[in-house]
Amino acid sequence: MPTVEELYRNYGILADATEQVGQHKDAYQVILDGVKGGTKEKRLAAQFIPKFFKHFPELADSAINAQLDLCEDEDVSIRRQAIKELPQFATGDNLPRVADILTQLLQTDDSAEFNLVNNALLSIFKMDAKGTLGGLFSQILQGEDIVRERAIKFLSTKLKTLPDEVLTKEVEELILTESKKVLEDVTGEEFVLFMKILSGLKSLQTVSGRQQLVELVAEQADLEQTFNPSDPDCVDRLLQCTRQAVPLFSKNVHSTRFVTYFCEQVLPNLSTLTTPVEGLDIQLEVLKLLAEMSSFCGDMEKLETNLRKLFDKLLEYMPLPPEEAENGENAGNEEPKLQFSYVECLLYSFHQLGRKLPDFLTAKLNAEKLKDFKIRLQYFARGLQVYIRQLRLALQGKTGEALKTEENKIKVVALKITNNINVLIKDLFHIPPSYKSTVTLSWKPVQKVEIGQKRASEDTTSSSPPKKSSAGPKRDARQIYNPPSGKYSSNLGNFNYERSLQGK
Secondary structure, three states, X not given: OOOHHHHHHHHHHHHHOHHHHHHOHHHHHHHHHHHHOOHHHHHHHHHHHHHOHHHOHHHHHHHHHHHHHHHOOOOHHHHHXXXXXXXXXXXXXXXXXXXXXXXXXXXXXXXXXXXXXXXXXXXXXXXOHHHHHHHHXXXXXXXXXXXXXXXXXXXXXXXXXXXXXXXXXXXXXXXXXXXXXXXXXXXXXXXXXXXXHHHOOHHHOOHHHHHHHHHHHHHHHOOOOOOOOOOHHHHHHHHHHHHHHHHHOOOOOOOHHHHHHHHHHHHHHHHHOOOOOOOOOHHHHHHHHHHHXXXXXXXXXXXXXXXXXXXXXXXXXXXXXXXXXXXOOEOOOOOOOOOXXXXXXXXXXXXXXXXXXXXXXXHHOOXXXXXXXXXXXXXXXHHHHHHHHHHHHHHOOOOHHHHHOHHHHHHHHHHHHHHHHHHHHHHHHOOOOOOOOOOOOOOOOXXXXXXXXXXXXXXXXXXXXOOOOOOOOOOOOOOOOOOOXXXXXXXXXXXXXXXXXXXX
16 A cells, blocks of 8 residues: 555656656556545545546556546545546546446535536537447446436536537537436426427527427327326326417427327316326416417318317306396396406417317307307407406506516516407407407517517527426416306405416
8 A cells, every 4th residue: 555655756757758658567557446445535536547547558447447546435525535636537438437437426416516516527528428328328328317407407507618629510410329228117297308409409499499399298198098087196297288288389390199188188177187296276277388389280180179178168167147137136046257367378279279279169050059149249349348347446657666577477467467358359349250369368478669660580598207207397387267257346455366377
């Protein structure tokens, strides 16, 4: 077991040998033996072993194993020094092995070590991206759960920081190929991270690239299988996948397959859906996703059938007016509750798909059903006007901080919802019905276009999921507006705002 003095002496021999350093194998072996010494000897060995590593290819395995021993030492300072030097071993065929070792070291709970491992991985990524990916994906596919989790997070956060000359087309193709292998068995959270990784690749931000991603998501969503509304994992998988697909849709990347599945499989089971996340309004969540997708639906095989399903579901949320008794009062105990948030989604979806079959209301419905629909529309529109006036009155003159109170935030959202419904209903009152109006869904930001600038025609944004049951990521808070039941009230303070917050 060499002493500190012996380590320095043999280091001097190697340093002075210059071009003949490879002839001093015995001196390098002494340095390798330093890993068996005390703290000082190990610390020196951690620095000296990598410095001369490339000159002794016949001792490569011994040198890497010695450095790896130091990376697992009980002394944190020795571990950090050894990890810091690991990239010097990443030469030729050794690089994938070093990448594999570094990936395993991601499991450390020491924050300083963790940062060193991240930096080391990034440095060898710049040397050989393919070799580094080989080590990372090897551990993702076969490593322990903690290593797999952190390797995926490394890719999802660090890839975007790498320069274009590192992330070449070939490298991106390798990432896609390896990711597909992983996606055969992932949790919901892992699926979201891989979609973040893939949607960030330059080669997948084209129309054909995003179409490829949509097909990948559709495969994960298992759209060929019958939907089981009572299975939380099945519901969670569909929600996870659809959320990932929505940002990919555009006028050239259609949502037809997803919209069809929602109309045929999900809408008929809307009332029996099992929520995968406590507190989630699952019915509204589904309707919002359908509304967002409906704008980009292409040609649908069973358009009339699916429009009818959408129409029937809309009727469920647009009640008939209550019957009046002889004295003019309601014959029933109370008027139906008008669920504006749900109606906004369903009306918008019906409006978008209705454009593809504009004579649906006039030619595809019998006279009785059309009359029933118009009565419901009129009743809903009448209540709508009252609420819009009351909301505008309540918000009149309020600016800045006054609009940031919780109550006024909900009223602002309510006004967006009711205005949207108002515009859509007006279109359907036309004879024949019109589908020309454009509205921005209440939970979506209004897109401003600068004068003289052309709006981008393509969206460049960017779970099978469960290997194990995994609740979907929480959506940001979003207000749901449900006005009161009973007579139209002029007293806004009596409004029964439902503060159930879901959605993006």
